Amino acid sequence: MADVVMGDSRTEKLLLDAKAWPLESLQLFRKLLQNVLDNPHDAKFRKLKRSNARIGSLVAETGAREAFEALGWMCIGDALELPATASLDLTRQVLQGTEQPPPGEPVALTVLRGALKSKLELPCNTLFSGLAAAIEQSEPLGRIPRKRQRLLIGVPPKPLQESFPHFASMTIAELGLKAFKLEDTWEEMVADLRAVRASFASLASVLACKKTLQDNFEFLLDSAKALLKARAMGMDASELRDARGVFRVLWPAGDPSTKEARLAHCAACTPLAALAKAEDGSAIQFPLRVERTNLFQSALEQIGQASADELRKPLQVTFVGEAAEDAGGPRREFFNDFGRACGDWEKVWQKTAAGSIVPAPGAPADVFRACGRIFGLALCQAENAAQEQRVRENATLQELLAAVTQDDENQEQQLQKLLVGAALARPFLRCVQADIPESVEELQAELNAEQSESAPDFRGSSTFLTSQLKEMGLEGQLTFSREFNGSIVDLTVGGRNIVVTDATKLDWLRAVLRHELVEVVQDAAASFRQGVCEAAGAAYLALLSADELQKEWSGLSYVTDDALKIWQERATVNPARKQQAAWFFEILWDERTRDARPSVLKFTTGSDRWPADTKTFTFYVEPMDGGDDLLPRAMTCGNMLQLPSYTSKEQMQSQLLKACEMGLSMQLV
Structure with missing residues (x-):
């Protein structure tokens, strides 16, 4: 049996991402790691609060969260925590790999922006992020924020990344450049947004610039909404993912204060057929x-x-x-x-x-x-x-x-x-929305969302993250594999023969939950997403959170006391059945018949699900002929309950529950 060792490719990506960060972010990252190495037994250096502005800004850098997780840090609540059992070997490698060389000899660089030619002088060992910072501070070059800078080289000019895919993590000496052309991506983006020909991916790159976002927020939001309306019926998973990223910044899903407006825009993005009429004047359906x-x-x-x-x-x-x-x-x-x-x-x-x-x-x-x-x-x-x-x-x-x-x-x-x-x-909903949970924190949250409160899964517990396997009685019991559909699936090459240790349990947890919650349903999610988009477009998938979408689709499976109160308040009662209507709600309030609420709801409205949004819910109680010997009737098209002139609550309860059990209702045009 062997342990899992992090592959070189993962370490290389971590280093490339870190070197591409602004210098201040890279320096903070290195300082946090060095604090742990210098004080390995001091718990205060192993916990970082993401609510701290500097920490939050660092974690927001590209690949930063993944870098911390690769080093063994775990997302627990609002903090990043490094367990005492985590290995520090990779931390040492990362510090060594991101160590900055001496500045070196100065290099003169020529920057062309339109007809303007400007000179910059920087040490040859300056990382590209240092060059971007110098451009941002240059008055002659227009102080273009680094997130909006596009550098082109050669004749004819081509984007720098075409010749140097990892340019962001390279030094000026490694790039070997003497001159380049500078463009402000914002100018091009404004024209594309106004013509509704931009992509959500390009819009996301603009949003990364805080100044641009702050100065143009309303324009960017209106443009994103127009782009969604134009693209909603033809989005693939990649574009949907980009759209969700854009609206996560501009119009976040899950915000109760904007939910009504977001739903209204979803409806506006779903084109309905022009209503045609048959020869008899009726609508073609x-x-x-x-x-x-x-x-x-x-x-x-x-x-x-x-x-x-x-x-x-x-x-x-x-x-x-x-x-x-x-x-x-x-x-x-x-x-x-x-x-x-x-x-x-x-x-x-x-x-x-x-x-x-x-x-x-x-x-x-x-x-x-x-x-x-x-x-x-x-x-x-x-x-x-x-x-x-x-x-x-x-x-x-x-x-x-x-x-x-x-x-x-x-x-x-x-x-x-x-x-x-x-x-x-x-x-599954998150997979349909192309919003794949990736971090251990997210995967645990999704696992727990589908667990019974009486039988929680140990893998969703924070205790599993912070305790040793031996303390939990799991030492030597787990391997990098899982049983699925009657067979054993390896989560890595030879996984069934690799025993999970305290040093690798985080990798195991991410792998096993990702396979269980994401990988086995991805094909079904892609097909389901295609079907949703063919009928309603992608706007609902882009603008709603998984919780909001779940409730928009299915409401609640139970009628709470608060819901019943709304039901009663919204009831319009014919005076001829005032007493029977009072009995009706007394029956529903009775603890002994609480479980009958969904079936009564279905009998009277056609659905046993209580809507999350009750603004449109109405209910009517009307008379019908007859007395105690007759069952009540319902007209589900109008949420209408028709009651005979029952002489007692007990008789009415018996007949009502019998009608619900038989499923009797009357739909009228």
């Missing part, structure tokens, strides 16, 4: 006929074969053998039941300990593409329905609800989100 007993397969077959134009049309759902027309209720019920059906197809989807669904190994890619299309439709079909309802002439549902509420000014609020009846696992 995309008809979907599904079988309740075979909902999963019957839906996939039709959605998977649909053209892009069909996916843009308003969806009209019909359950085979049922007379109900889709005025919202069947559509809502379809998406809810499709998600529930996913969990029953174990060869396609499997459930995590937390109850979310994740792709099963070996399932065909085209299945996930079709599933992605259905999830994509759930995002955009509510707006499609709104468009249809605003313009169609025979809006019978509007007339019906107006008759009930005597208020036809707020009918658009009836258009609730279409919630899928199963939540996608968060690590």
Whole structure:
């Protein structure tokens, strides 16, 4: 048995990245490492707070976080910590490899910017970052920030990196240059942004310059939004990754204060079909006929074969053998039941300990593409329905609800989100978003997100990071391999024969979690992403966090007391059923019937998922003929519960729960 030794290529990349940093960042990095070597047993030098401005700025440098992790540092909360058991051998190598040589003889450099010729004189052993700093401080050259500098050499002029791929880590003497042309990338970027022909990758390079970002924030945000709108329907994974990086700076996902605006822009980026009309004046829709007993397969077959134009049309759902027309209720019920059906197809989807669904190994890619299309439709079909309802002439549902509420000014609020009846696992969602978790901290967070609170995974614990394997009873028990789909998979060459030690457990943890949470689902995620983009575009994937997207797709699987309070506050009750409506909510508040809340919600609205955003949620209680011997009815297209004149709460509870169990409801046009 052997230990894992870090490969030379990884060490070389670490050194190249560090030498390319601004001199002040490189000097701080070296000082932090030297402090550990000089004081190996002093815990204060082994903990760095990322909230510290200088530390935060250093960690933000390209490759800095990966460099610390390669040296054994771990992200724990808001800090980087180096365990007492970590080897310091590589730290010594890095300090030696980044040691700065004597300045050397001065070299005269000619810099051309347009018609301007300027001279700089620097020591020959100055790293390229020193040259960039000198240009930034040069008044004649316009004080161009280093992140906006582009250097070109030769005739005709070509970017420096074409001749020297690792120029950023080289000295002036190693480059051997005497003259070069200087350009400000910002000037070119402004023109490209205004013409909406820039790329997110080029925009990201501009955002790296803090001064440019501060001085032009609103212009950059507006430009990024316009670029997303232009590119949303044709993004691949690489461009989506770049877009997320741009919006992480300009319009961060996960910010509650901007969520509504980000969702509105997502909708604006999803083009809907121009509403066409048939000869009878009705809207031309995309008809979907599904079988309740075979909902999963019957839906996939039709959605998977649909053209892009069909996916843009308003969806009209019909359950085979049922007379109900889709005025919202069947559509809502379809998406809810499709998600529930996913969990029953174990060869396609499997459930995590937390109850979310994740792709099963070996399932065909085209299945996930079709599933992605259905999830994509759930995002955009509510707006499609709104468009249809605003313009169609025979809006019978509007007339019906107006008759009930005597208020036809707020009918658009009836258009609730279409919630899928199963939540996608968060690590899988991040892969769909091309937002791959890479650090141990991120991987542990994704692992823990899908664990049962009663049975946590030891690999997600901070104790595993800070304790020795012997203390945890794991010494000699782990190898660089894992069991997957009935066989042993090596996480590195010969991994099943390599025992994990305290010095290599961080590498093992990253490798095993990355394989489990990322690598085994990447193909399915790519197909699912393709399906989502074909139906709804990539804007939702670019602008929302995994948590936000999960809730946007599936809401909550339970009705909390706070949610029930909203449900009750939003209820519009016909005076003829004031007493029965009061009993209805008393039943839902009763601890003995708390678990029935989702089934009652599904009976009355078509979905057993509670929406994360309740602004559009409404509820109506109306009378129907009959008494204690009749079951209640529901019109899911209007979130309407119709109640007979029950004479007691007990009789009403019995009939209500029986109706929910039988799934009786009445959809009307």
